[in-house]
Amino acid sequence: NAGVTQTPKFQVLKTGQSMTLQCAQDMNHEYMSWYRQDPGMGLRLIHYSVGAGITDQGEVPNGYNVSRSTTEDFPLRLLSAAPSQTSVYFCASSYSRGTGVSDTQYFGPGTRLTVL
């Protein structure tokens, strides 16, 4: 199993450009999520999905869109990039779609995004 994969690993954008960060998992996990990591702030949840066709907003959703057409894939779209979106982005997945407090999240390797 590859686990959680993310592409690209690095990306530089200009202000106003759009792009999609790809995330895929091969563990048949129902729950997938996107986080951003900024210095001194830990990881903050952007969007999450409890299954194909179901998505919801997290703590910092503005400027980002998601969709979940398959169990395996959960892409994150930046609509119009801003310098404030410079960050490291992590995708994660876990087994349960319900209230599984014990479900461990497994993370992808991250995408380092710079917006100029």
Next chain:
Amino acid sequence: AQKITQTQPGMFVQEKEAVTLDCTYDTSDQSYGLFWYKQPSSGEMIFLIYQGSYDEQNATEGRYSLNFQKARKSANLVISASQLGDSAMYFCAMREDVFNDMRFGAGTRLTVKP
């Protein structure tokens, strides 16, 4: 309000000694899970240990143990016999019963000295 608080931005420990990384949390739920992750300089997030709110015993995984004090709402990570490879950022996280998402603390950077 902060759900997860890690009050130690940085910690130093001598190789082969034990170290405790602090974590306090805030929740009104009875059912919740507490997690610790390690992030080495390479950047990946590595799951270390899990403690459920109803677990009576403290969780242990090899050299990692979790000192869970429910009444104090603390879930400190103890690393025994520190190794140079333990130098990394460590994040405490919580998953509550009502919500699906996981909330993270700001992290503690641990440096192991030879």
